[in-house]
Amino acid sequence: xxxxxxxxxxxxxxxxxxxxxxxxxxxxxxxxxxxxxxxxxxxxxxxxxxxxxxxxxxxxxxxxxxxxxxxxxxxxxxxxxxxxxxxxxxxxxxxxxxxxxxxxxxxxxxxxxxxxxxxxxxxxxxxxxxxxxxxxxxxxxxxxxxxxxxxxxxxxxxxxxxxxxxxxxxxxxxxxxxxxxxxxxxxxxxxxxxxxxxxxxxxxxxxxxxxxxxxxxxxxxxxxxxxxxxxxxxxxxxxxxxxxxxxxxxxxxxxxxxxxxxxxxxxxxxxxxxxxxxxxxxxxxxxxxxxxxxxxxxxxxxxxxxxxxxxxxxxxxxxxxxxxxxxxxxxxxxxxxxxxxxxxxxxxxxxxxxxxxxxxxxxxxxxxxxxxxxxxxxxxxxxxxxxxxxxxxxxxxxxxxxxxxxxxxxxxxxxxxxxxxxxxxxxxxxxxxxxxxxxxxxxxxxxxxxxxxxxxxxxxxxxxxxxxxxxxxxxxxxxxxxxxxxxxxxxxxxxxxxxxxxxxxxxxxxxxxxxxxxxxxxxxxxxxxxxxxxxxxxxxxxxxxxxxxxxxxxxxxxxxxxxxxxxxxxxxxxxxxxxxxxxxxxxxxxx
Numbered sequence: 094x095x096x097x098x099x100x101x102x103x104x105x106x107x108x109x110x111x112x113x114x115x116x117x118x119x120x121x122x123x124x125x126x127x128x129x130x131x132x133x134x135x136x137x138x139x140x141x142x143x144x145x146x147x148x149x150x151x152x153x154x155x156x157x158x159x160x161x162x163x164x165x166x167x168x169x170x171x172x173x174x175x176x177x178x179x180x181x182x183x184x185x186x187x188x189x190x191x192x193x194x195x196x197x198x199x200x201x202x203x204x205x206x207x208x209x210x211x212x213x214x215x216x217x218x219x220x221x222x223x224x225x226x227x228x229x230x231x232x233x234x235x236x237x238x239x240x241x242x243x244x245x246x247x248x249x250x251x252x253x254x255x256x257x258x259x260x261x262x263x264x265x266x267x268x269x270x271x272x273x274x275x276x277x278x279x280x281x282x283x284x285x286x287x288x289x290x291x292x293x294x295x296x297x298x299x300x301x302x303x304x305x306x307x308x309x310x311x312x313x314x315x316x317x318x319x320x321x322x323x324x325x326x327x328x329x330x331x332x333x334x335x336x337x338x339x340x341x342x343x344x345x346x347x348x349x350x351x352x353x354x355x356x357x358x359x360x361x362x363x364x365x366x367x368x369x370x371x372x373x374x375x376x377x378x379x380x381x382x383x384x385x386x387x388x389x390x391x392x393x394x395x396x397x398x399x400x401x402x403x404x405x406x407x408x409x410x411x412x413x414x415x416x417x418x419x420x421x422x423x424x425x426x427x428x429x430x431x432x433x434x435x436x437x438x439x440x441x442x443x444x445x446x447x448x449x450x451x452x453x454x455x456x457x458x459x460x461x462x463x464x465x466x467x468x469x470x471x472x473x474x475x476x477x478x479x480x481x482x483x484x485x486x487x488x489x490x491x492x493x494x495x496x497x498x499x500x501x502x503x504x505x506x507x508x509x510x511x512x513x514x515x516x517x518x519x520x521x522x523x524x525x526x527x528x529x530x531x532x533x534x535x536x537x538x539x540x541x542x543x544x545x546x547x548x549x550x551x552x553x554x555x556x557x558x559x560x561x562x563x564x565x566x567x568x569x570x571x572x573x574x575x576x577x578x579x580x581x582x583x584x585x586x587x588x589x590x591x592x593x594x595x596x597x598x599x600x601x602x603x604x605x606x607x608x609x610x611x612x613x614x615x616x617x618x619x620x621x622x623x624x625x626x627x628x629x630x631x632x633x634x635x636x637x638x639x640x641x642x643x644x645x646x647x648x649x650x651x652x653x654x655x656x657x658x659x660x661x662x663x664x665x666x667x668x669x670x671x672x673x674x675x676x677x678x679x680x681x682x683x684x
Contacts, residue, residue: 515638
């Protein structure tokens with residue numbers, strides 16, 4: 094192989110000269126016209142990103158104080174104090190407000206207004222003056238009412254100092270927790286210095302300026318004590334900007350405006366030092382000189398930088414082919430871009446091949462683990478021991494009828510369980526399930542009540558064995574509220590009208606499931622305890638048997654604490670599976 098790459102070098106040098114010449118001619122002719130617009134767009138993109146980041150920072154600050162307002166609005170003492178329409182208990186309200194104020198430095202003042210306009214207030218400092226009429230008139234009461242108890246964030250004035258300054262307030266209607274009747278309103282004014290302190294580090298580090306504008310009142314809050322951006326915004330509203338400034342504001346190259354829909358405001362932000370390119374001609378001349386210098390260097394080293402990387406890639410590819418070593422990696426940063434992309438693509442290919450091999454091994458390991466899990470489930474020594482112990486107790490108390498029923502059910506149950514097929518028909522699974530439930534009811538008749546709704550056309554369809562029992566066991570284990578209250582379970586199997594599969598639904602009226610456990614199961618995360626193991630094993634079995642990768646195509650969980658839990662499982666019809674998938678379902682027997 095020719096290490097010098099003479100032919101490639103000649104082509105590249107010629108192409109480079111032609112491209113550079115054409116680029117310089119075009120660049121000199123149009124660069125001056127588009128430079129300002131391009132620079133403005135780049136600045137605007139930066140301002141948008143900085144403004145969006147700043148908005149996220151402000152969200153964190155507001156969320157803390159919104160949570161405080163939620164607690165106060167549903168406080169029992171506040172609710173009781175406002176419930177008396179004749180005369181509200183101002184002392185009780187003041188105590189709650191004072192406790193909230195002293196424990197939160199970000200709050201400047203907090204106010205409760207009843208439906209008759211009576212105001213009870215607590216301040217972090219002694220109020221300089223207090224104008225109740227001005228105080229109440231500034232709030233957008235219709236907007237607050239539209240939230241139906243949710244927070245409304247606006248900009249207003251607290252009227253507690255000689256120089257009244259705009260600040261953010263959180264408004265919330267207070268409704269009775271029992272009747273949802275309107276009791277009054279909660280207004281929390283945030284301390285402007287606390288707002289600025291929360292955003293100070295970002296503003297100073299990014300040299301950033303921002304104002305928040307209420308789209309209803311057009312009032313604004315500046316995150317710097319004084320700022321050019323706020324002055325320009327006020328001048329824009331008043332129409333006192335000159336034409337150039339007016340055009341820049343309208344085109345939004347001088348700043349960025351983002352709708353802050355959460356609080357019905359918009360956030361206006363800008364970098365205080367915008368980059369300008371006034372020396373474009375010098376830059377172009379410098380670029381030309383640099384290009385010529387690089388051209389001279391390239392003529393000397395082109396062979397090494399172009400040809401050698403290709404040789405290196407070829408040699409390593411040959412090693413991979415001959416030695417089968419998937420740990421070999423190609424260089425991605427020592428050659429020109431195309432060679433680097435080739436090296437990166439080959440590295441990704443080797444990584445994916447290694448990952449596929451690892452995945453195949455992991456699937457084989459999981460198949461064996463799941464096989465053991467199913468076998469242990471079929472012949473559960475604890476279940477068998479406990480059932481035989483129950484038989485012994487029934488015989489001891491001379492309850493021979495129930496003892497006989499229990500032995501017969503246990504015999505039928507294990508006869509049905511111990512078949513060697515990986516897939517049972519729906520009817521076979523129901524037989525196993527009913528015998529299991531009979532055993533549980535003989536031991537404790539008040540334990541549960543089970544109802545069935547089975548599509549008759551599906552009784553001969555097949556599904557993985559022990560699926561139904563696993564779901565019922567899960568309901569019994571985690572759903573029972575008290576031993577005196579029977580657990581109601583419904584089992585439903587129907588066709589999916591949108592896909593060739595059946596839907597298995599098991600619902601109970603038990604304790605429900607915590608959201609973090611539900612989320613962890615659906616994400617297939619490991620939990621610190623054994624909660625959700627049965628459902629996670631079902632997900633693993635179905636994903637392996639039917640080649641499903643998305644959990645949403647396997648299982649759904651609907652639940653509400655202390656009300657119900659509903660598990661929905663999707664099982665494809667066996668007739669829709671390819672021969673390959675059917676064979677994978679029989680891996681247990683082949684191994």
